[in-house]
Amino acid sequence: MNEINNEKTVNDLTVKGLREEAAEDSAVSEGYGFSDNRGAVSIELILVLVVLVALVVIFKSQIVSLANTIWKNINSGASTIFS
Numbered sequence: 001m002n003e004i005n006n007e008k009t010v011n012d013l014t015v016k017g018l019r020e021e022a023a024e025d026s027a028v029s030e031g032y033g034f035s036d037n038r039g040a041v042s043i044e045l046i047l048v049l050v051v052l053v054a055l056v057v058i059f060k061s062q063i064v065s066l067a068n069t070i071w072k073n074i075n076s077g078a079s080t081i082f083s
């Protein structure tokens with residue numbers, strides 16, 4: 001009989017714990033916890049743009065040189081095709 005009472009107590013505590021966890025989960029899903037990440041995408045996009053702009057500024061001369069080389073190769077290849 002004592003064993004049955006212990007099992008009932010354990011089951012009651014388990015159910016009570018599950019109810020408390022469900023209440024915490026619902027509070028988090030309603031935006032009261034850290035799972036609300038609506039602004040995270042905007043911040044990530046801004047950070048990616050900042051990094052891209054910084055890379056362009058740092059490597060500006062190399063990018064311009066590469067673009068000029070590619071353009072010269074395209075023009076010389078086109079002149080051989082059309083001549």
